[in-house]
Amino acid sequence: MEKGHESGPNTTAIHAGLDPFRYQGAVSVPIFQTSTFAFRSSHEGAARFAKQEPGYIYTRLGNPTVDALQEAVAALEGGRFALATASGMAAVSTLYFAFLDPGDRIVVPGAVYGSSRVILEKEFSRYGVRTTFVDTSDEAALARALEGGAKLLFVETPANPTLQCTDIERAAEMAHAAGALLAVDNTFLSPHLQRPLRHGADIVLHSMTKFLNGHADVVAGILVTSDEKLHARLQFVLTNLGGTIDPHQAWLVHRGLKTLPMRIERAQENALKVAEWLVGRRGIEWVAYPGLPDHPGHRLIPRQMAGPGCLMAFELAGGIEAGRRLLDAVKLMTLAVSLGGVETLIQHPASMTHANVSAEGRHEAGITDGLVRLSVGCEDFEDIRADLEQALAAAVG
Numbered sequence: 032m033e034k035g036h037e038s039g040p041n042t043t044a045i046h047a048g049l050d051p052f053r054y055q056g057a058v059s060v061p062i063f064q065t066s067t068f069a070f071r072s073s074h075e076g077a078a079r080f081a082k083q084e085p086g087y088i089y090t091r092l093g094n095p096t097v098d099a100l101q102e103a104v105a106a107l108e109g110g111r112f113a114l115a116t117a118s119g120m121a122a123v124s125t126l127y128f129a130f131l132d133p134g135d136r137i138v139v140p141g142a143v144y145g146s147s148r149v150i151l152e153k154e155f156s157r158y159g160v161r162t163t164f165v166d167t168s169d170e171a172a173l174a175r176a177l178e179g180g181a182k183l184l185f186v187e188t189p190a191n192p193t194l195q196c197t198d199i200e201r202a203a204e205m206a207h208a209a210g211a212l213l214a215v216d217n218t219f220l221s222p223h224l225q226r227p228l229r230h231g232a233d234i235v236l237h238s239m240t241k242f243l244n245g246h247a248d249v250v251a252g253i254l255v256t257s258d259e260k261l262h263a264r265l266q267f268v269l270t271n272l273g274g275t276i277d278p279h280q281a282w283l284v285h286r287g288l289k290t291l292p293m294r295i296e297r298a299q300e301n302a303l304k305v306a307e308w309l310v311g312r313r314g315i316e317w318v319a320y321p322g323l324p325d326h327p328g329h330r331l332i333p334r335q336m337a338g339p340g341c342l343m344a345f346e347l348a349g350g351i352e353a354g355r356r357l358l359d360a361v362k363l364m365t366l367a368v369s370l371g372g373v374e375t376l377i378q379h380p381a382s383m384t385h386a387n388v389s390a391e392g393r394h395e396a397g398i399t400d401g402l403v404r405l406s407v408g409c410e411d412f413e414d415i416r417a418d419l420e421q422a423l424a425a426a427v428g
């Protein structure tokens with residue numbers, strides 16, 4: 032290839048991190064299902080521990096199958112280093128543990144992923160970490176929240192449930208001016224559609240359970256950065272606290288990752304058609320999808336997002352009861368939480384994930400009674416549309 036040629040997203044997803052001739056020509060990286068690695072001599076063991084010689088020691092500290100996955104995700108995110116974790120939450124908790132000291136303040140969206148919020152409120156508060164919740168897509172509110180300084184700004188964009196988008200470049204400028212690091216949870220779009228490091232984020236993390244793996248069969252996470260010091264800090268905390276990934280789990284995610292661009296392109300094409308089909312339909316009050324020109328996040332395409340993604344929310348006339356009827360009527364779509372798989376998933380937060388949150392609490396978080404969230408998959412559009420049409424007829428008549 033000519034000098035300076037940068038490979039495309041499919042090529043990167045398929046080849047990054049894989050060198051067949053490293054392992055006897057194996058085209059798929061072998062699963063190094065071993066907890067520990069033998070040393071040829073006491074000298075070799077000592078040299079590895081002292082980091083004077085490269086080589087593996089113990090799988091919690093490093094494993095070739097895990098390294099291949101890390102290299103691939105780092106390449107897709109345009110970062111230098113990646114650390115795969117046992118779950119998305121292991122990535123989030125490693126991030127918090129690595130950078131928050133007693134008395135420090137973290138700024139996060141009120142609508143941040145439930146467990147990312149709960150551990151701040153219930154656990155990190157025990158160590159004197161202070162949390163400010165703010166709608167990070169509102170620049171004036173974000174500026175006020177960062178007044179007085181902070182240690183970490185943690186943004187999720189697009190955010191649950193209404194897909195509000197935060198301008199990462201602006202958030203990075205504001206965070207850095209306040210002395211804070213910017214971390215971005217990029218789970219909802221994946222690096223195929225958004226690369227936060229390019230826009231000034233210091234750290235990117237994912238629940239790889241979602242799009243990166245893409246097949247609803249693994250729970251995993253990852254942390255990516257280009258800063259060697261931040262990486263070293265995250266690595267120290269992760270390997271000692273123990274939220275590391277298992278080699279078999281890493282191999283499964285890596286297999287899924289190879290088709291990431293194809294899956295996203297396909298699902299996104301479906302999502303745009305579904306959103307356009309839903310708009311103005313009887314029984315649908317509104318549709319929130321960044322691919323629709325009236326969505327506030329639309330302005331960030333293509334500057335920050337290569338596309339609007341595969342997730343949307345819509346409001347059903349008829350509130351909680353209509354939501355329940357819709358869920359009971361779907362046939363093709365799967366009634367389940369999670370997102371980002373090849374299968375279309377549907378859920379109704381007011382009667383499911385947020386049923387034991389008070390009506391006020393739900394209202395504050397933007398979870399209205401008729402709000403339905405769809406993670407559009409890779410099936411044939413006509414089949415998704417037909418299922419939605421019959422389920423809507425059952426729900427709202």
Ligand SMILES: *Cc1c(COP(=O)(O)O)cnc(C)c1O
Nearest residue numbers: 118119120144218238240250251
């Ligand atoms: C699912 C999810 C998480 C948590 O990931 P797990 O893999 O379930 O631990 C964090 N952030 C976002 C945006 C998610 O969707």
